[in-house]
Amino acid sequence: MAASAPIFAPIGAPLYRYPKREQDTLQAWDAGDEYLLQYIQEQQLDISEEVWLLNDSFGALACALDKQTAKLRHIHDSHVSQLGTAYNREQSQSTQADFAFWDCLEPWQGTPSLVLMKLPKSQRLLTWQLMKLSQILPKDATLICAGKVKEIHSSTLALFEKHFGPTHTSLAQKKSRLIFSHNAKTQQQLPAPIRWSVPDYDFEMQNHANVFANTKLDIAAHLMLQHIPKDPSLKTIVDLGCGNGILSLQAARLNPQAQIIAVDESPMAVASAHLNADENLGPAHQVEARVNDCLSGFAPQSVDLVLCNPPFHQQNAITDHIAWQMFCDARHVLANEGKLIVIGNRHLGYHIKLKRLFGQVNTLASNGKFVILQASKRPQAKGN
Ligand SMILES: C[S@@+](CC[C@H](N)C(=O)[O-])C[C@H]1O[C@@H](n2cnc3c(N)ncnc32)[C@H](O)[C@@H]1O
The missing domain is CATH 3.40.50.150 (Vaccinia Virus protein VP39)
Incomplete structure (x- = not known):
């Protein structure tokens, strides 16, 4: 059995990376997850209906929002992320919401009141996800993305502007920043491989x-x-x-x-x-x-x-x-x-x-x- 992981304060329980390992020195969440959750609480954003989470690596956001939301959709191009999220949901008894895993290629259908994203490592995946979201979400829908300050370059923000819409950022907090982008590009075609x-x-x-x-x-x-x-x-x-x-x-x-x-x-x-x-x-x-x-x-x-x-x-x-x-x-x-x-x-x-x-x-x-x-x-x- 792996040693107990640190407690993730928003759920009051440990959160594990996947696969679970003895003495894992890497944490299953980061300051960007905490910043997103804090922002939702401070701004009293409506999360009661349907929330989509993109690139939520080991389910930190899914576990934290589960009991407050009627429908959660976890979207990631990673089977390991799905396994880790399923494991952490089970451990933290996060089983109340209508929950589904979607990969990036399958259809995304629904009417989310909030879409949250963790900034992916690949700019190509980011572009693809922004374009797909812009097709599906209504005009002016807001996307909130969290990332590390050192990974948010002007070229990153230019991708949000180009493939989603007008974009601005928050102040930095614990070396993370939030990106707010408003959908203005609803007519885009997804690029071919x-x-x-x-x-x-x-x-x-x-x-x-x-x-x-x-x-x-x-x-x-x-x-x-x-x-x-x-x-x-x-x-x-x-x-x-x-x-x-x-x-x-x-x-x-x-x-x-x-x-x-x-x-x-x-x-x-x-x-x-x-x-x-x-x-x-x-x-x-x-x-x-x-x-x-x-x-x-x-x-x-x-x-x-x-x-x-x-x-x-x-x-x-x-x-x-x-x-x-x-x-x-x-x-x-x-x-x-x-x-x-x-x-x-x-x-x-x-x-x-x-x-x-x-x-x-x-x-x-x-x-x-x-x-x-x-x-x-x-x-x-x-x-x-
Ligand atoms: C260095 S790339 C090699 C890709 C290809 N074989 C090549 O030589 O160009 C490593 C691959 O391992 C995959 N990978 C990472 N973790 C994995 C896992 N737990 N199970 C299966 N594949 C995994 C990655 O998605 C990536 O495609």
Whole structure:
């Protein structure tokens, strides 16, 4: 069991990041959440009917507003955020409101009296969310967004002006600021996914707004593409943290006999991986893309090869715990003699983690910046 997290004053109970970890030094809410809640209270804003929350990472706002609001909609391009919010709602017994999780691509329908946003890290996702909100909300509807002062630049405010409407900000409080924007752009069309090519591999890629490697091939993925094995004995290959699915495309081309499962926690990534498999591999391809938290729910010993270019941040926090979870999950689902191939920045020290888990690790390739490591599951290794 994880140690108890600090109490989140607005709900008088602890709030946890997800997954819950022993001695987590990162907090599940920030000063922007507190500023938004304080503003609502001071201004006596109407939250009795329907409230939409965008990018509420671990449910701080959802838990705080739950009992005061008839309808809450939690909107995020993150399955992990949904899991964390569900967990925190359950812990704080926040179960009274008519509550729903929406991802960013599904239709948003309703008549919210208040829309609150936490500033997302990606400007492309921000733009996309502003444009979608502006289509749905009535003219002059107010959007209130909280963000860290150091992340609110004049270019950020220009995006609100351009894609939503007239915008101003509050004074700073605990290094956070509120952005108020008034809808004046109700007729916008949402942009299509960005397209780019990988001529060396003859791939045409499409990326939805929140997908890693926005407009060009990631340099780590470029190196990894050269080291994906072609092996007729492989039956099941997992692309863990698939993003736009570029590694799955190459794995599928080289291994037409194998089933490829592309996994990501971002619904926009999974939708992009679907689009890219359909466009590059033809209609009868063997790639299945799934929204999932790492490999939870996968059967033990069911996979022959896991390919992984792990993330090194969660929301805005730099952390290696997701990479660790990915390696542990890979070890669990791999069949005996199954292989995990990982690419990472040299300085991240993944070989130490892999050695601890798998007993032995080989270097497949390296350059000045990245290293590709391979670990094999031995029947006698520790764990499982
Ligand atoms: C560095 S990117 C790699 C993307 C792609 N494989 C590539 O090489 O271009 C890492 C990916 O891991 C995904 N991710 C982060 N946390 C995850 C989790 N808990 N479960 C599954 N995927 C996750 C991110 O959404 C992101 O798409």
